Amino acid sequence: xxxxxxxxxxxxxxxxxxxxxxxxxxxxxxxxxxxxxxxxxxxxxxxxxxxxxxxxxxxxxxxxxxxxxxxxxxxxxxxxxxxxxxxxxxxxxxxxxxxxxxxxxxxxxxxxxxxxxxxxxxxxxxxxxxxxxxxxxxxxxxxxxxxxxxxxxxxxxxxx
Amino acid sequence: xxxxxxxxxxxxxxxxxxxxxxxxxxxxxxxxxxxxxxxxxxxxxxxxxxxxxxxxxxxxxxxxxxxxxxxxxxxxxxxxxxxxxxxxxxxxxxxxxxxxxxxxxxxxxxxxxxxxxxxxxxxxxxxxxxxxxxxxxxxxxxxxxxxxxxxxxxxxxxxxxxxxxxxxxxxxxxxxxxxxxxxxxxxxxxxxxxxxxxxxxxxxxxxxxxxxxxxxxxxxxxxxxxxxxxxxxxxxxxxxxxxxxxxxxxxxxxxxxxxxxxxxxxxxxxxxxxxxxxxxxxxxxxxxxxxxxxxxxxxxxxxxxxxxxxxxxxxxxxxxxxxxxxxxxxxxxxxxxxxxxxxxxxxxxxxxxxxxxxxxxxxxxxxxxxxxxxxxxxxxxxxxxxxxxxxxxxxxxxxxxxxxxxxxxxxxxxxxxxxxxxxxxxxxxxxxxxxxxxxxxxxxxxxxxxxxxxxxxxxxxxxxxxxxxxxxxxxxxxxxxxxxxxxxxxxxxxxxxxxxxxxxxxxxxxxxxxxxxxxxxxxxxxxxxxxxxxxxxxxxxxxxxxxxxxxxxxxxxxxxxxxxxxxxxxxxxxxxxxxxxxxxxxxxxxxxxxxxxxxxxxxxxxxxxxxxxxxxxxxxxxxxxxxxxxxxxxxxxxxxxxxxxxxxxxxxxxxxxxxxxxxxxxxxxxxxxxxxxxxxxxxxxxxxxxxxxxxxxxxxxxxxxxxxxxxxxxxxxxxxxxxxxxxxxxxxxxxxxxxxxxxxxxxxxxxxxxxxxxxxxxxxxxxxxxxxxxxxxxxxxxxxx
Numbered sequence: 001x002x003x004x005x006x007x008x009x010x011x012x013x014x015x016x017x018x019x020x021x022x023x024x025x026x027x028x029x030x031x032x033x034x035x036x037x038x039x040x041x042x043x044x045x046x047x048x049x050x051x052x053x054x055x056x057x058x059x060x061x062x063x064x065x066x067x068x069x070x071x072x073x074x075x076x077x078x079x080x081x082x083x084x085x086x087x088x089x090x091x092x093x094x095x096x097x098x099x100x101x102x103x104x105x106x107x108x109x110x111x112x113x114x115x116x117x118x119x120x121x122x123x124x125x126x127x128x129x130x131x132x133x134x135x136x137x138x139x140x141x142x143x144x145x146x147x148x149x150x151x152x153x154x155x156x157x158x159x160x
Numbered sequence: 161x162x163x164x165x166x167x168x169x170x171x172x173x174x175x176x177x178x179x180x181x182x183x184x185x186x187x188x189x190x191x192x193x194x195x196x197x198x199x200x201x202x203x204x205x206x207x208x209x210x211x212x213x214x215x216x217x218x219x220x221x222x223x224x225x226x227x228x229x230x231x232x233x234x235x236x237x238x239x240x241x242x243x244x245x246x247x248x249x250x251x252x253x254x255x256x257x258x259x260x261x262x263x264x265x266x267x268x269x270x271x272x273x274x275x276x277x278x279x280x281x282x283x284x285x286x287x288x289x290x291x292x293x294x295x296x297x298x299x300x301x302x303x304x305x306x307x308x309x310x311x312x313x314x315x316x317x318x319x320x321x322x323x324x325x326x327x328x329x330x331x332x333x334x335x336x337x338x339x340x341x342x343x344x345x346x347x348x349x350x351x352x353x354x355x356x357x358x359x360x361x362x363x364x365x366x367x368x369x370x371x372x373x374x375x376x377x378x379x380x381x382x383x384x385x386x387x388x389x390x391x392x393x394x395x396x397x398x399x400x401x402x403x404x405x406x407x408x409x410x411x412x413x414x415x416x417x418x419x420x421x422x423x424x425x426x427x428x429x430x431x432x433x434x435x436x437x438x439x440x441x442x443x444x445x446x447x448x449x450x451x452x453x454x455x456x457x458x459x460x461x462x463x464x465x466x467x468x469x470x471x472x473x474x475x476x477x478x479x480x481x482x483x484x485x486x487x488x489x490x491x492x493x494x495x496x497x498x499x500x501x502x503x504x505x506x507x508x509x510x511x512x513x514x515x516x517x518x519x520x521x522x523x524x525x526x527x528x529x530x531x532x533x534x535x536x537x538x539x540x541x542x543x544x545x546x547x548x549x550x551x552x553x554x555x556x557x558x559x560x561x562x563x564x565x566x567x568x569x570x571x572x573x574x575x576x577x578x579x580x581x582x583x584x585x586x587x588x589x590x591x592x593x594x595x596x597x598x599x600x601x602x603x604x605x606x607x608x609x610x611x612x613x614x615x616x617x618x619x620x621x622x623x624x625x626x627x628x629x630x631x632x633x634x635x636x637x638x639x640x641x642x643x644x645x646x647x648x649x650x651x652x653x654x655x656x657x658x659x660x661x662x663x664x665x666x667x668x669x670x671x672x673x674x675x676x677x678x679x680x681x682x683x684x685x686x687x688x689x690x691x692x693x694x695x696x697x698x699x700x701x702x703x704x705x706x707x708x709x710x711x712x713x714x715x716x717x718x719x720x721x722x723x724x725x726x727x728x729x730x731x732x733x734x735x736x737x738x739x740x741x742x743x744x745x746x747x748x749x750x751x752x753x754x755x756x757x758x759x760x761x762x763x764x765x766x767x768x769x770x771x772x773x774x775x776x777x778x779x780x781x782x783x784x785x786x787x788x789x790x791x792x793x794x795x796x797x798x799x800x801x802x803x804x805x806x807x808x809x810x811x812x813x814x815x816x817x818x819x820x821x822x823x824x825x826x827x828x829x830x831x832x833x834x835x836x837x838x839x840x841x842x843x844x845x846x847x848x849x850x851x852x853x854x855x856x857x858x859x860x861x862x863x864x865x866x867x868x869x870x871x872x873x874x875x876x877x878x879x880x881x882x883x884x885x886x887x888x889x890x891x892x893x894x895x896x897x898x899x900x901x902x903x904x905x906x907x908x909x910x911x912x913x914x915x916x917x918x919x920x921x922x923x924x925x926x927x928x929x930x931x932x933x934x935x936x937x938x939x940x941x942x943x944x945x
Contacts (some may be wrong), residue, residue, distance in 0.1 A: 001638040007859060019278070021278065022278075029187070029188070030191060030276075033191060034181065035181070035184075035187070035188035036180070036181020036182070036183070037181070038185065038359075038360070038408070039187070040359040040360065040408075040442070040871075041442040041870070042441055042442055043442065043870055043871065043872060043873035045870070045872055046359060047870055048359055051220055070300045075181065076179075076180065076181035077180065077181040077182075077700065079180075080180055085176070085179060085180065089179040089180065089512075092175070092179055093171055093176070093179060094171065096172065096836050096837070096839075096840050097169075098175060098178055098179070098646070098647075099409075099647035099649070099844060100358070100359070100360070100406075100407065100408045100409045100646055100647025101174065101178030101179075101183050101406065101408070101647065102183075102185065102358075102359045102360045102408030102409060103180060103359050103408075104178055105181055108179065119922050126882055127882075130873060130879050131878050131879055131880045132878075133878070133879075134359065134871065134878060135359070135879075136357060136358055136359050136409050136411070136844070136847075136848070136876070137409055137840075137844045137845075138649050138840060138843055138844050139840075139842075139843030139844045139845075139846055139848075139885065139908075140843075140846030140847065140878075140882050141843045141882070141885055142514070142840060142843065142878035144490050144879065157494070
């Protein structure tokens, strides 16, 4: 049994025909060709597949595509603006917040939502905010630094 | 040279694509490819009686089902034993699909190809394999007992046995030295299994066009996968190309090859004439790839009143799982690198490498060193405690001194070459570390402890790597090397080397790794070797290109090549920047043309004048067209990096929870190419070390079932578990290579378990002789359990 659904992905309405069991991550990656969202465990632990659903971080590997019909989804491909990479993306580059880059899209989506809700997080709040995402390369130190740096960059941009 | 980028914190060239979702990882490729899935053994040890695939045949979208019986020729033979060793008398490798026997849970039995992965898994679920269960051999001691066998023809489950003896300078052997030493200690250490667990698992994509086979694999060695595929599928090597795309972490597991899937996916792609892809899922990675670390060590040490080690005798029982595709590299590394930064009076090490019905054991970042360092550093702590001395004092008493280099440890290292340390300054390093952590001012309180650990790491092992550098007529520099990348920032550091050597802006340099279309000769990325071996090869290739550029430019400028230098991509006379020629033009002049395609290349065509001599051909004898160069670096032997770590931990008096309050690292990898990247490597290594010290283990039950084969139960550290890491660097350049560099990739992980064990021991006053140690284990230790 297939279902026709519409997902608003990175601001663009996409109609797609999927079986009920199609995971959102597979729909994004294989049906829509947005392979920036990665799948690291398929059981909701690693956070690599994190996307923003109506602005909130969700595990796309634990979400059936049919359950988000009509909703807005932001993937890593949608974080950059017309002027280039977002402050969060720029901060990760500046602070060496990534190595292999596989977990990175999940961290970027998580950090984007975190800083929107809390523009000046403390160390503890950053730690708490990213504590649902696994990274095997960086030891997290530069990811934490990146999130703080992103907060500064956002503040600078808004101050302008 | 104004374009000096070597040693700078240059931002990574890889990042823009990885930050915007434009990376190309294995599963991002082949959107229209057929999907492959496997039926894997649910039993640790069994005989296959029958495989009934009939239930799968009416699954919609099913394309093909294969068992071992379907495999032809060399595809049906056992996978290669990559690194034979005379001591590995009973090496055994798996078949690509199980033939008659399965020897661990997760071994592939049936391969299914379908229109998509969901359908392939549907078909897998309907295939029934009938097994006769055999006794599973689990755990080092049970395996060593030898009552049940993993392989019928391997008595006692012993794959390899090796004794290495290094007598004292006076010719005394270790056991004699221990017998006559003023003090002796004997103890046992237990190290549990862990695994690399990169966040991207393995994966293979293959495409056959009737003549040429192109394979993408999430591998640490594309050149060697290519040779294995060509041999297994009986294809001429030039018709096979293998590419490692962006790889989501490796840490050792992806150096193993060819994996069954690396042979089966290309084979079936050729047979079906369709593009095929297999992407490993997380459970498959836990039960079907490789693990490491598991050892039991029996230690005897003899020492004097100052703590000098007079004799050390270590017996290692190494669990290598069901197969030995990577030989006995891990226990060899343990037994050689155990010596660390120390001069040991006499040393004897004996290891037995043992089969069990568990996932095979191959190198994981550190590759046997964390176990060796755990042994040596626990030994140092125990000597200090016995003598009532400061733990750093005992270490210092045994250090190799700066004037002792090159220092010959008298053994053969994992590269088959002498274990001779090239350079280092261990006393200076310890002084830096003590200052960084505040060792001398640390105040001991109940529940708070401090620990220290030292190691030496042989890095940059051979046999060789190569580099190719081409400057094109647009002035861009194209660098390629055969080894692969899994997040180490090779595109950046190799570009830094090339930009520095050639005097060009780094923006003009691009680097390709792990693509056999670009560079066919290579070994791979492992053993902290990429920067050392490929880095030097690229530097040497750049020097050839630079020499040629200066020669051509000198003719054009009517100057002496010795008076020229290159700045910002412009060749000019030293001190006279006006007399200059851009490298883009030099590239044009280097390649005599019949046909031009723009104004610049018109300068190199046959009627353009330029004062060509009619006595010489357009390309002089011994010369080649183009501004490019290729060179190789083959190290005489490994170069030895070193590091020392210290930690302060707090243990909860009620819950026995262990918290790391501070973690300090002093590291020496010779000249730093990019300190930002080296620090990143250290941070990541320490985090993996923390996992190994406190959280990660592979929990097998007595039936050989891996009980924690998911991220829900295998406790990989999150940000909340990893302390902030304070780092400092020492730079003792390697005298062995032109750039003076040593490897850094594995360093961070190596001493962590030893350091944490020492700190917990200090906090608790209890001997910590195992890794990892959980709160519940500490709790039981407190009550004498």
